[in-house]
Amino acid sequence: MPSLESPLWLLGLLAVPLVWWIHRFRNQGVDLPVSTVVLWRNISCPESRGHRLTTADPLWRQRAIIITAIALALTAPAWDSLSNRTVDAWFDHSLSMHTVEESGTRIELGIQQLLNTLDAEGISQATIHSLQDHSRSLQFKSQTAIQNREALQAWLSAAPQTISRPLPGPTLPEHETWLVTDGADNRLQGWVNSTGVQQIIQVGSTTENAALTRLSVRPSLTQVGFTGIASISNQGQKNATRWLQIRTQEKVLGRWSLTLQPGETRLHTFTAPLNTRLIEATLLQPKGITGDALASDDSLSLSIPGTEVALTGNCGRPMQSLLQALPDIRLTATASTSSALTIVCAREQPLTQGTTIWFHTGGQTQQVSKPPFWKPSAQRLSQLSLQPVQLLASDAQTPAVGQPLLTADGTTLISFQSTPNRLMEVRLDITAPQLTEHPAFPALVTGLMEFMLEHNLPGRIHTVQHTLQETQITPRPLQINNSIRPNNHSTVTLDLTNWFIIAALILLLFDLIRSRGIST
Amino acid sequence: MGTPAVAHPLRALNQAELIRLARVADRLLSGRPKITPGNRPHKLRAGHGIEFLDHRAFMPGDNPRDIDWRATARSRNPQIRRFRNETSSDWFICLDRSASMSLGNGRKWALAVQLTAALAYLLIHLDNRVGLLTFSDRVDGFKPLGRGHHAYAALLRLLESTHPRTSGGGTLLNGCASQLQSGSQIIVISDFLTADSLQPGLKLLAGIGEDLHAVQVLDENETLLPQSGALSLRDIETNEKISIHPTAEVQKQAEQQLANLIKNLQLHCQKHQIAFTSCTTADNWKSILLEHLTSLGLFNAKP
Numbered sequence: 001m002p003s004l005e006s007p008l009w010l011l012g013l014l015a016v017p018l019v020w021w022i023h024r025f026r027n028q029g030v031d032l033p034v035s036t037v038v039l040w041r042n043i044s045c046p047e048s049r050g051h052r053l054t055t056a057d058p059l060w061r062q063r064a065i066i067i068t069a070i071a072l073a074l075t076a077p078a079w080d081s082l083s084n085r086t087v088d089a090w091f092d093h094s095l096s097m098h099t100v101e102e103s104g105t106r107i108e109l110g111i112q113q114l115l116n117t118l119d120a121e122g123i124s125q126a127t128i129h130s131l132q133d134h135s136r137s138l139q140f141k142s143q144t145a146i147q148n149r150e151a152l153q154a155w156l157s158a159a160p161q162t163i164s165r166p167l168p169g170p171t172l173p174e175h176e177t178w179l180v181t182d183g184a185d186n187r188l189q190g191w192v193n194s195t196g197v198q199q200i201i202q203v204g205s206t207t208e209n210a211a212l213t214r215l216s217v218r219p220s221l222t223q224v225g226f227t228g229i230a231s232i233s234n235q236g237q238k239n240a241t242r243w244l245q246i247r248t249q250e251k252v253l254g255r256w257s258l259t260l261q262p263g264e265t266r267l268h269t270f271t272a273p274l275n276t277r278l279i280e281a282t283l284l285q286p287k288g289i290t291g292d293a294l295a296s297d298d299s300l301s302l303s304i305p306g307t308e309v310a311l312t313g314n315c316g317r318p319m320q321s322l323l324q325a326l327p328d329i330r331l332t333a334t335a336s337t338s339s340a341l342t343i344v345c346a347r348e349q350p351l352t353q354g355t356t357i358w359f360h361t362g363g364q365t366q367q368v369s370k371p372p373f374w375k376p377s378a379q380r381l382s383q384l385s386l387q388p389v390q391l392l393a394s395d396a397q398t399p400a401v402g403q404p405l406l407t408a409d410g411t412t413l414i415s416f417q418s419t420p421n422r423l424m425e426v427r428l429d430i431t432a433p434q435l436t437e438h439p440a441f442p443a444l445v446t447g448l449m450e451f452m453l454e455h456n457l458p459g460r461i462h463t464v465q466h467t468l469q470e471t472q473i474t475p476r477p478l479q480i481n482n483s484i485r486p487n488n489h490s491t492v493t494l495d496l497t498n499w500f501i502i503a504a505l506i507l508l509l510f511d512l513i514r515s516r517g518i519s520t
Numbered sequence: 521m522g523t524p525a526v527a528h529p530l531r532a533l534n535q536a537e538l539i540r541l542a543r544v545a546d547r548l549l550s551g552r553p554k555i556t557p558g559n560r561p562h563k564l565r566a567g568h569g570i571e572f573l574d575h576r577a578f579m580p581g582d583n584p585r586d587i588d589w590r591a592t593a594r595s596r597n598p599q600i601r602r603f604r605n606e607t608s609s610d611w612f613i614c615l616d617r618s619a620s621m622s623l624g625n626g627r628k629w630a631l632a633v634q635l636t637a638a639l640a641y642l643l644i645h646l647d648n649r650v651g652l653l654t655f656s657d658r659v660d661g662f663k664p665l666g667r668g669h670h671a672y673a674a675l676l677r678l679l680e681s682t683h684p685r686t687s688g689g690g691t692l693l694n695g696c697a698s699q700l701q702s703g704s705q706i707i708v709i710s711d712f713l714t715a716d717s718l719q720p721g722l723k724l725l726a727g728i729g730e731d732l733h734a735v736q737v738l739d740e741n742e743t744l745l746p747q748s749g750a751l752s753l754r755d756i757e758t759n760e761k762i763s764i765h766p767t768a769e770v771q772k773q774a775e776q777q778l779a780n781l782i783k784n785l786q787l788h789c790q791k792h793q794i795a796f797t798s799c800t801t802a803d804n805w806k807s808i809l810l811e812h813l814t815s816l817g818l819f820n821a822k823p
Contacts, residue, residue, distance in 0.1 A: 032745065033687070033756040035620035036713040038781070039743055039774045040753055040762050 005076035012071030023060035073500035087126040092181035109203040110180040183475040208236035211297035211471035216463035226272040234260035243284035310335035313345035318436035355422040372408035529630030616710030618656040618691040622684035624739030627801040634805040657690035693721025707733040736798040743774040
């Protein structure tokens, strides 16, 4: 395939008629001295018109060829051999590529068009790269189209559903670069501009899509249970009517009909019981309305993780009730490997392996008269203010484990050790009503648990979402940046510049020899 | 400028023929033959003098004082007396050595040199003083006026050492005017092949000299072109070039153009009372001189 690097030099061919015109004025034939040219100056006959020749010197053709050869040499002509073309095809398998078109999903259409193009251009070697997961690639070798199709389908189906990953860097590829996409991602044009993409296979035309873009829950501040928000967005260009259904594993929490304007995003709130572990939100199609083009973004599933806490020993009714009231706590009676925290109420030091809060019970108690002091290592626990008259130390005579966190009147009330396991010893009498009925008791217990678990218990927000970019399926036209030419080693390029220069020089040499022969 | 390998054209001049031609010139110019051999002591031609020569018919422009009333009464037609010219004349020969004179295989230059030498011989033989100028676009050579064999020999030496230019230059007769003496007789030998046929120069010299003679020397093949394809005609003096395809039609038109040039030059000479003769290399120098002397006699017969 011929190619010209500087085709503007072809304008030099416009000088060819000038060469012909000039050669009508050239002295033609053998030089003959005469006494005066006055005798022939005004002679007019069909064969001769004085200065100007009716026919140009035949040498003009040779000079025109020289001009043409020089002009072509300046265009830097090359011959690109297509025999060993290798293609790097970047395949976009983002969420929008799962949009269902009339003849299939965009991924299926992209596979079909890619294979057809490869076959039409006689390319047998291609490497398919994932646009969303840059480390994944699939290499086509000399296989049949059916084998390539099956391999590509399997490769794409195994690709993880990634969420809005950054595009590959603008590195200059070594081979011819193609892109298979629907063009829905608005970052693609910038990527194409910065990368030597030479061919874009763009699929898809559907634009209508309503998506569930966000689902989040948090413990309710006003009632027992969760408060949730579902965000629904219409990315299409027409009104979209959908049913929003929210359910837990056990029951449907509600179903609402929504009509969204083009480009509108609406938030819908709901409540869920405290023991909810999974919330599913789904957009349903009303009867008589055609299906959503992209079903993948019509549902969101949110799991609410709980912290398993084992409660052993006789901790008393107040403690048990308090732990059951915490929304993120799943209380068990026995400690296991899945338990994030074990709360032990015993006189002897427990032999548990994991994180443990040991409430020292059963010993002698004594009233603490002086105000307790939190050690600096107590961190946020030091914000709790405890009245000394209400504190009862239990077995204050035995030495406490680890470093003290709370002391009063020379007595260690709470201590903590991090090795060999995280263990907190609490020498407060949790059976005393002065403590359990105190308003600060829940804050103290949850504060101790958060200290041991190293995260907050109440008020956590759980969210799952589709970004607006992922739910955007409207294809955008993409333009190839021709200014970037990849370092295409697979294409054999034969530079023809030297051949044209040599041809021009040979013709010039002949012309010079001929001119000298005439003059002599 | 190389010397031609052929013999110098002056070798072709035969002394005996020159002597015979001198006798003819005597008769043509002075009207009577020489009586005694040897050099002529006086000019024997009409002019200013006191010795009666002959009568001739009165022509408009003649001085009425020269009318011989007795002869007029006898012949019933006005007759004027003519007297022997007792003064010798000074002659300048202006020889064109421009590049155009070198063409024609040197025959044009040879004929011009022969004519110059022959004229000088005749004029010196008639006891005139003769000078020589060679010119192209300027005066290239000058031999002052001289009389006798020594002058003739010096003039021949100048002719032998003079060759036409090979290229370039031009033909400009005006440059000779500063070297010529007023009242002298002037002979211009050239091909007159320029755009203006040297007419301005001739007109200028006619005002300087008492008599002006113009001898045009052309090559017999001046307009003949080789019929071998396209030609680039180059003016050997101006280097102007014309590309041309020689055909019979072109040849014919060039000949016609040359004839027109000669005719115009002849008319110009008649207008300014210049004795004009045109010849080609096909002619012999003797016949050319005789023709010119004959025309000169006729011209002198005019008032």
